[in-house]
Amino acid sequence: MPALAPNSILISEVGPRDGLQSVATVMPTADKKRWITALYAAGLREIEVGSFVPARLLPQMADVADVVAHALTLPGLTVMALVPNLRGAQAAIAAGVHKLTLPVSASQAHSLANVRKTPDQMIEEVRLIAALRRDTAPQVGLEAGISTAFGCTLQGAVAEDEVIRLALECARAGVDEVGLSDTTGYANPAQVRRLFGRLRSALGQQAGAAHMHNTRGLGLANCLAALDAGVRTFDASLGGLGGCPYAPGASGNVVTEDLVFMFEAMGLSTGIDLQALIAARAPLQAGLPGEPLYGMTPDAGLPQGWAQAAP
Amino acid sequence: MPALAPNSILISEVGPRDGLQSVATVMPTADKKRWITALYAAGLREIEVGSFVPARLLPQMADVADVVAHALTLPGLTVMALVPNLRGAQAAIAAGVHKLTLPVSASQAHSLANVRKTPDQMIEEVRLIAALRRDTAPQVGLEAGISTAFGCTLQGAVAEDEVIRLALECARAGVDEVGLSDTTGYANPAQVRRLFGRLRSALGQQAGAAHMHNTRGLGLANCLAALDAGVRTFDASLGGLGGCPYAPGASGNVVTEDLVFMFEAMGLSTGIDLQALIAARAPLQAGLPGEPLYGMTPDAGLPQGWAQAAP
Numbered sequence: 045m046p047a048l049a050p051n052s053i054l055i056s057e058v059g060p061r062d063g064l065q066s067v068a069t070v071m072p073t074a075d076k077k078r079w080i081t082a083l084y085a086a087g088l089r090e091i092e093v094g095s096f097v098p099a100r101l102l103p104q105m106a107d108v109a110d111v112v113a114h115a116l117t118l119p120g121l122t123v124m125a126l127v128p129n130l131r132g133a134q135a136a137i138a139a140g141v142h143k144l145t146l147p148v149s150a151s152q153a154h155s156l157a158n159v160r161k162t163p164d165q166m167i168e169e170v171r172l173i174a175a176l177r178r179d180t181a182p183q184v185g186l187e188a189g190i191s192t193a194f195g196c197t198l199q200g201a202v203a204e205d206e207v208i209r210l211a212l213e214c215a216r217a218g219v220d221e222v223g224l225s226d227t228t229g230y231a232n233p234a235q236v237r238r239l240f241g242r243l244r245s246a247l248g249q250q251a252g253a254a255h256m257h258n259t260r261g262l263g264l265a266n267c268l269a270a271l272d273a274g275v276r277t278f279d280a281s282l283g284g285l286g287g288c289p290y291a292p293g294a295s296g297n298v299v300t301e302d303l304v305f306m307f308e309a310m311g312l313s314t315g316i317d318l319q320a321l322i323a324a325r326a327p328l329q330a331g332l333p334g335e336p337l338y339g340m341t342p343d344a345g346l347p348q349g350w351a352q353a354a355p
Numbered sequence: 356m357p358a359l360a361p362n363s364i365l366i367s368e369v370g371p372r373d374g375l376q377s378v379a380t381v382m383p384t385a386d387k388k389r390w391i392t393a394l395y396a397a398g399l400r401e402i403e404v405g406s407f408v409p410a411r412l413l414p415q416m417a418d419v420a421d422v423v424a425h426a427l428t429l430p431g432l433t434v435m436a437l438v439p440n441l442r443g444a445q446a447a448i449a450a451g452v453h454k455l456t457l458p459v460s461a462s463q464a465h466s467l468a469n470v471r472k473t474p475d476q477m478i479e480e481v482r483l484i485a486a487l488r489r490d491t492a493p494q495v496g497l498e499a500g501i502s503t504a505f506g507c508t509l510q511g512a513v514a515e516d517e518v519i520r521l522a523l524e525c526a527r528a529g530v531d532e533v534g535l536s537d538t539t540g541y542a543n544p545a546q547v548r549r550l551f552g553r554l555r556s557a558l559g560q561q562a563g564a565a566h567m568h569n570t571r572g573l574g575l576a577n578c579l580a581a582l583d584a585g586v587r588t589f590d591a592s593l594g595g596l597g598g599c600p601y602a603p604g605a606s607g608n609v610v611t612e613d614l615v616f617m618f619e620a621m622g623l624s625t626g627i628d629l630q631a632l633i634a635a636r637a638p639l640q641a642g643l644p645g646e647p648l649y650g651m652t653p654d655a656g657l658p659q660g661w662a663q664a665a666p
Contacts (some may be wrong), residue, residue, distance in 0.1 A: 200660040230658045232620035233579050260658075261613035261651030262620075264576040268544050295655060302572035309543035309573075340572030344606060347541045347571075349511040 053307050053314045054090060054277040055300060056253060057083050059328070060111070061092040061126055062297055063285025064104045067335055073107040075331025077114040082324035083282065084118045087316035091115060092124040092145065092279075096132035109139040116140050122185075128159045133173040143185030144177075146170055147225075148214060150207045151196035154227070158191070163206075167213045174218025187221045187252050188214035193239065195230030208242050221252030223277070226266065229259020229295060233269035240273035253277035256298045258284060258338075263298035264306055271307075278303060283325055284338030299339040301325075308352055318346060364618050364625045365401060365588040366611060367564060368394050370639070371422070372403040372437055373608055374596025375415045378646055384418040386642025388425040393635035394593065395429045398627035402426060403435040403456065403590075407443035423450040433496075439470045444484040454496030455488075457481055458536075459525060461518045462507035465538070469502070474517075478524045485529025498532045498563050499525035504550065506541030519553050532563035534588070537577065540570020540606065544580035551584035564588035567609045569595060569649075574609035575617055582618075589614060594636055595649030607649055612636075616652040619663055629657060 060080060064071055071079075076093075083091055093115045094108035108125065115123040124143045127133045136144055148166050149155035155163050170188060177184050193207045211222040224239060236254070244251040254270035254277070256263045267278055279297065286297030304316050322342045329337060371391060375382055382390075387404075394402055404426045405419035419436065426434040435454045438444045447455055459477050460466035466474050481499060488495050504518045522533040535550060547565070555562040565581035565588070567574045578589055590608065597608030615627050633653045640648060 195658060197659060200658075228658075229655060232617060234621035259651065259655045260616055261610065262575055262617050264573055265579045265617060268576045268579055299572065305571055306543060306573050306576060310545035340570060344540060344570045347506055347511075347539075348508060 049313070051312050052276070053271075053312050055088060055304060055314050055316060056090040056092065056124070056277060056279045057088045057282060057300060058092040058255070058279045058297060059083075059281040059283070059285050059300070061094050061105075061124075062279075062287075063281045063283070065095065065102055066285060066287035067104070067332060069332055069335065070104050070106075071331040073110055075327060076107070076111050078327040079324065079331060080111070080115055081118065082320075082327045084121055086320035086324050087314070089120055089315065090122040090124060090143075092126060095126035095128070096135045096139075097126075097128055109135070112136075112139040112141055127173070129169050130172045130176060133176055137176070137181045137184055141184065143187065144173070146173060146186070146188045146214075146219065147191050148188050148210055149191045149196075149227075150202045150210055151192040151199045153198035154192045154196050157198065163210055167210065167217055170214055170219060171217040178218065186219045187223060188219045189223045189225045189253070189255055190214075191225040191227040193224040193231075194226045194235055195228055197228045204239055204242065207239060208246050211243055212246055215247055215250050219250075221250050222247060223252035223255055223279075225255035225279075226257050229257040229262075231256065231266050232262060233265050236266045236269035237273045240270050240275055244274050251275075253279055255279040257286065257296060258298050259295045264302060267298060267303060268306070280304075282321070282337075283328055285335075296338055299341075301339040301341045305341040305346075318350075318352060360624070362623050363587070364623050366399060366615060366625050366627060367401040367403065367435070367588060367590045368399045368593060368611060369403040369566070369590045369608060370394075370592040370594070370596050370611070372405050372416075372435075373590075373598075374592045374594070376406065376413055377596060377598035377607075378415070378643060380643055380646065381415050381417075382642040384421055386638060387418070387422050389638040390635065390642060391422070391426055392429065393631075393638045395432055397631035397635050398625070399632075400431055400626065401433040401435060401454075403437060406437035406439070407446045407450075408437075408439055420446070420450040423447075423452055427451050438484070440480050441483045441487060444487055448487070448492045448495055452495065454498065455484070457484060457497070457499045457525075457530065458502050459499050459521055460502045460507075460538075461513045461521055462503040462510045464509035465503045465507050468509065474521055478521065478528055481525055481530060482528040489529065497530045498534060499530045500534045500536045500564070500566055501525075502536040502538040504535040504542075505537045505546055506539060508539045508541075515550055515553065518550060519557050522554055523557055526558055526561050530561075532561050533558060534563035534566055534590075536566035536590075537568050538566075540568040540573070542567065542577050543573060544576050547577045547580035548584045551581050551586055555585050562586075564590055566590040568597065568607060569609050570606045575613060578609060578614060579617070591615075593632070593648075594639055596639075596646075610650040610652075612650040612652045616657075629661075629663060
C-alpha cells in the first residue's frame with residue numbers, strides 16, 4: 045500500500061481495463077488515449093490502462109502496448125495493467141508498465157473459466173511472475189486481487205477462509221499487496237468489514253485495494269464499509285462501466301464520479317477535481333458511441349456551493 | 356421509536372406519498388390500493404399512504420381518505436400520512452390514520468416554499484397538532500421529520516445546530532419521535548453519522564427515522580451510516596420514486612428493494628420477502644405506465660443460493 049497522507053484516498057481508475065473488456069465495441073486507440081489523458085487531467089494518478097491477454101480472447105485490448113506507451117508520457121501517473129499469466133507479465137514489463145495486477149479467483153469455477161487454472165495453479169503462476177519481477181524488473185509493483193472474494197455467480201458461496209488463505213499465499217509468493225474484488229456484486233457491508241478486517245489482520249500493510257461492483261446498488265455502501273475497515277485504495281470505473289466476461293451476470297464497477305463525490309463530501313481528499321472528472325465522460329462517450337454511462341452525480345450535478353480543496 | 360427485536364429493522368415505505376407526489380401522472384385510486392396491498396403482502400408493516408393537502412395543490416393526493424380506508428383493512432399495518440398543518444391533521448385523524456408525519460424544514464427558504472411558514476411558525480403548527488392529538492386522538496402516533504436537514508437546493512448549507520434546535524423544539528412541542536430527511540440528496544455518510552449521533556444525544560429514544568434520497572447515488576451508504584449511528588427505522592420508496600415538488604433538483608428516495616437487500620444480506624431482519632417486494636413493482640408500474648422505476652437488485656436479480664428467513 046503506497047504511503048498516503050492522513051485523510052487521503054487513492055482512487056485507482058480501472059475503466060480502460062475492466063470497463064472496456066466488458067463492452068462488445070472496441071474503442072479506437074486514439075479515443076483510449078484521449079480518455080486516459082482526460083482522467084489524468086482530472087487528477088487520477090493510478091490508472092489500469094488495459095490487460096495483456098491474447099487479442100483473440102479480448103480484441104478490446106489488442107492495442108494495450110500502444111496505450112501503455114501513451115500513458116507513460118503523463119508525469120506522475122502510475123500505469124497499471126492486468127496480466128493473467130507469466131507471458132502477459134513479460135509483455136507488460138517490456139511495455140514499461142509500472143505496476144501489474146494479477147487476478148486470483150477464490151472460486152474454483154470462476155478461476156477455471158477466467159484463467160483456465162485452479163486457484164492453486166494460479167498461485168504457482170503468481171510465484172513465477174514474482175520471480176520474473178525480482179530478477180528482471182524490481183522497480184515494478186505487483187498486486188494480486190482476489191476475485192469473487194464475496195461470492196460467485198458460477199459456484200455461489202465462497203468460503204472466507206479460502207479467500208484469506210489465497211491472500212496469504214499471494215503474499216508468500218512475493219506480491220506487494222493483495223486486494224479483494226467483488227467481481228459479481230454479491231458483497232454486503234457487514235461481509236466487507238469482516239473480510240477486509242481479516243485481510244488486514246493477516247497481511248498488515250500488504251492488505252490492498254477494494255474493488256467493488258455496483259450490481260445490486262451496494263457499491264458505495266461497500267466502499268464505505270471497506271473504508272471503515274482501514275482500506276484507503278479503491279478501484280472504480282468512470283461511468284460505471286465494467287463486469288467480467290467470465291462471470292455471468294456481473295455488471296458495472298463502482299462509479300468513479302459518485303465515489304469521488306462521496307469521499308470528498310466526507311472531507312477526505314482524493315486529489316481529483318470532480319468537474320474535470322465529469323468532463324472526462326465526453327471522450328469516453330465519444331469512443332463508445334451509444335454505450336450507456338452510469339453515475340448519479342453527473343446526472344444530478346454538484347450541490348449548491350460545492351467547493352473542493354484544489355488537488 | 357417502536358420497540359424492535361435486536362437485529363430488526365423497520366422499513367417505512369413512503370412511495371405512495373413521497374413517490375406519487377413527485378410524478379405528474381395521477382395514479383388511479385384502484386391502482387393505489389392494489390399497490391399498497393402488494394406492499395403489505397411483501398411484509399411491509401408501515402406505509403405512508405398519502406398526504407392530507409389541498410387537492411388543488413397536489414391532485415395526486417385527492418383520494419387520500421379513500422386510500423387510507425383501504426389501508427386500514429390490512430391487519431397489523433401502521434397507516435401513516437403526511438400532514439403539513441392542523442387542518443390536514445384533523446382530516447387525517449378523522450380518516451382513521453394511525454400515525455401522522457409532520458414536515459419541518461430546517462431551511463428557511465424550503466420551509467417557506469413547502470409550507471409557506473418559517474421553521475418557527477411550523478413549530479407553532481406542530482404544537483397545535485400535538486394538542487389536537489392529545490385532546491382528541493391520543494392513540495395516534497406523531498412524528499416530525501426535519502427536512503433539508505443535510506442541505507438545501509434553495510439556500511445551500513443548513514446549520515447542524517439549527518437542525519438539532521428544531522428537533523428539540525419538535526420534541527418539546529409534543530411529538531413522539533423526530534427523524535432527519537435528506538430531502539435534496541446532499542447528505543454524505545460522515546455528516547449522517549455526526550448528525551444522527553447528535554440527534555440521539557439530544558433526544559434519546561425519541562430520535563427517529565432516516566429518510567434518505569439517492570440523488571447522487573449515496574442513498575444506501577447514508578443508510579449504512581445511519582445504521583451505525585443507531586437508527587433502526589428507514590424510509591424508502593419502491594422503485595426509487597420520490598422527490599419534493601418544492602425542492603428543485605430533488606430526486607428519488609432510497610430504493611426499497613436495494614435497501615432491503617442490503618440489510619437482509621447483512622443478516623438484519625426487515626420482515627420483508629424480497630421476491631414478493633419485487634413483485635410489488637408490477638401494480639406500481641400498472642398504475643403509472645411509462646414511469647421509470649429504479650432499483651439495481653430487481654434488474655440484477657438475487658444472488659445464487661439467496662435464502663431469507665421467512666418473515
